[in-house]
Amino acid sequence: SAVISQKPSRDICQRGTSLTIQCQVDSQVTMMFWYRQQPGQSLTLIATANQGSEATYESGFVIDKFPISRPNLTFSTLTVSNMSPEDSSIYLCSASRRSSYEQYFGPGTRLTVT
Amino acid sequence: TQLLEQSPQFLSIQEGENLTVYCNSSSVFSSLQWYRQEPGEGPVLLVTVVTGGEVKKLKRLTFQFGDARKDSSLHITAAQPGDTGLYLCAGEGYLTSGTYKYIFGTGTRLKVLA
Numbered sequence: 001s002a003v004i005s006q007k008p009s010r011d012i013c014q015r016g017t018s019l020t021i022q023c024q025v026d027s028q029v030t031m032m033f034w035y036r037q038q039p040g041q042s043l044t045l046i047a048t049a050n051q052g053s054e055a056t057y058e059s060g061f062v063i064d065k066f067p068i069s070r071p072n073l074t075f076s077t078l079t080v081s082n083m084s085p086e087d088s089s090i091y092l093c094s095a096s097r098r099s100s101y102e103q104y105f106g107p108g109t110r111l112t113v114t
Numbered sequence: 115t116q117l118l119e120q121s122p123q124f125l126s127i128q129e130g131e132n133l134t135v136y137c138n139s140s141s142v143f144s145s146l147q148w149y150r151q152e153p154g155e156g157p158v159l160l161v162t163v164v165t166g167g168e169v170k171k172l173k174r175l176t177f178q179f180g181d182a183r184k185d186s187s188l189h190i191t192a193a194q195p196g197d198t199g200l201y202l203c204a205g206e207g208y209l210t211s212g213t214y215k216y217i218f219g220t221g222t223r224l225k226v227l228a
Contacts, residue, residue, distance in 0.1 A: 031214065033216065035218075042218045042219060042221040043204075044218075045216070045217070048215050050213055056209055056213070092156055094156075094216075101147070101164060101206070103147065103216060105156030106156050107154075108155070
C-alpha cells in the first residue's frame with residue numbers, strides 16, 4: 001500500500017490567481033494521477049504524471065491551465081492557473097504501482113474560487 | 115472514448131437487505147477496480163479484478179469481472195449502515211505512450227438505513 005498526503009487540504013482563492021497543490025507519497029511509485037471531483041459525483045482524470053517525462057493530459061485539460069510537475073518518484077504538484085469560479089472543485093492525487101494493479105488516493109484538496 | 119456506466123445511480127435500502135451494483139462498458143479493460151468513498155476523503159480501494167470471469171469475495175462483498183472484461187458487478191449481502199458511501203468502479207486502460215490510466219464509472223451512491 002501507499003500513504004498519500006496533499007497540501008493544502010482546502011483553500012479559498014480569488015479569481016485570476018493560481019494555486020499549487022502538492023502530493024507526497026511515502027514510497028516510490030510508478031505513476032501518479034490528478035483528478036477533479038465535484039461533491040457527490042465521480043472522478044474526472046485531469047492528467048497522468050510519469051516521472052521523467054511530460055504529463056499526459058485528458059481531453060478538455062491543457063498544460064497552460066493545469067501545469068504538472070513530477071520531479072521524482074514520490075512527489076508531484078498540480079497548479080491551477082488563472083482561476084475562475086468554474087475551477088471550484090475537489091482535486092485528488094493518486095499513486096499506482098503497475099505490478100500490483102493498485103491505486104491509492106490522497107484526501108483531496110477542496111478549492112473554492114470567489 | 116472509454117466510458118463506464120454504473121447502475122443504479124442512487125440506492126437507499128434497509129439494513130439487512132442485499133444489493134447489486136453494476137458497472138458496464140463497451141470497452142475491454144485490463145483490470146477493473148472497485149472503490150468506496152466517504153465524504154471528505156479520497157476513494158479507498160476495495161478490490162482489483164484482472165481475469166475475465168473472476169470472482170472475489172471480501173467478507174459480505176462479492177465482486178465479479180465479466181468474461182469479456184467489459185463489465186463488473188458488486189454484490190453486498192446483508193447491508194449495514196457502515197456500507198453507506200459512494201461506490202466507484204474504475205477500468206484500467208493504456209495510453210499510446212505505453213503507460214496506463216484509470217477511467218472511473220459514473221458512481222453509485224448507497225445509503226443503508228438502520
